[in-house]
Ligand SMILES: C=CC1=C(C)c2cc3[nH]c(cc4nc(cc5[nH]c(cc1n2)c(C)c5CCC(=O)O)C(CCC(=O)O)=C4C)c(C)c3C=C
């Protein structure tokens with residue numbers, strides 16, 4: 001007779017245990033606590049001090065950041081946050097949607113007793129708080145899901161950096177898996193295609209073009225090897241194939257340029273503003289790089305770019321919502337999670 005000795009596993013609280021328990025942590029970018037100058041300044045200061053986001057020398061960057069950027073930008077951004085703020089819940093849409101994604105995903109895993117929670121790379125709730133919650137539930141195996149369909153060192157990698165930075169102070173570490181980017185996962189492409197079809201199906205005037213606007217990135221980061229642009233192209237190619245559209249009707253652009261350097265092109269705002277003159281007066285815009293609506297989709301595209309398009313002679317401008325907490329989005333998150341939890345459930 002052969003006896004297999006399975007050593008008892010240690011729980012994060014130190015107690016021995018036999019069975020293991022997986023948990024899921026959704027991670028998004030972060031957002032200010034309120035729209036006031038101080039909160040927005042604190043958020044931007046943390047975000048823009050991240051050396052994954054601003055790669056230049058901090059000796060040169062910090063005086064510019066602390067002296068100029070954090071004097072001017074919090075007021076301007078605070079006003080933009082005010083325009084999109086969820087006043088009933090007193091939080092930004094990014095925060096609200098990330099929480100509802102987490103709650104809906106938890107329902108999908110309730111029968112298997114897998115806890116799901118959420119956290120933000122910058123601001124609250126912090127990665128430390130999210131991890132602590134799962135560890136207090138006895139999770140000794142954690143799947144961390146950075147909610148970025150396209151990889152970038154400025155988003156995916158810094159989320160993972162923060163996770164491991166927190167774990168540096170944990171004595172009994174849980175085992176960790178991190179979700180890779182999913183730029184052409186069939187469930188993601190299906191959800192985007194369905195949201196485009198739903199978004200334009202009942203419009204009185206069908207759009208002549210669908211502009212697909214991703215968050216931009218400094219060209220230099222791509223030149224140094226960041227695979228973000230290649231991932232955006234993977235999403236575009238899969239989406240065009242799914243919808244039977246071309247590079248002329250489903251057009252790739254990049255938004256949210258920050259600072260004076262060259263970023264990925266074409267830039268969304270000037271591209272869209274030039275369309276009416278070329279006879280393209282009815283358009284729809286989708287922002288598939290964002291898993292939830294946020295300041296960049298609702299205000300930059302939904303207000304600023306829309307107003308300029310209409311002012312230049314555009315007639316209809318339809319902003320297609322992000323996947324947010326739609327059933328298709330929760331299906332996608334569940335599929336991704338089950339794939340990555342393989343062997344742990
Ligand atoms: C050098 C600056 C920035 C890089 C690089 C960058 C990359 C990047 N960001 C996202 C997703 C989001 N960014 C958001 C807001 C935002 N981004 C920057 C700057 C860079 N982003 C700033 C200064 C801000 C703050 C808003 C403002 O002041 O205009 C958000 C929204 C947050 C919210 O609360 O709504 C998201 C989401 C990606 C995917 C990305 C890399 C490709």
Ligand SMILES: [Fe+2]
Pocket residue numbers: 215256
């Ligand atoms: Fe950004």
Ligand SMILES: [Fe+2]
Pocket residue numbers: 256295296300
């Ligand atoms: Fe912006």
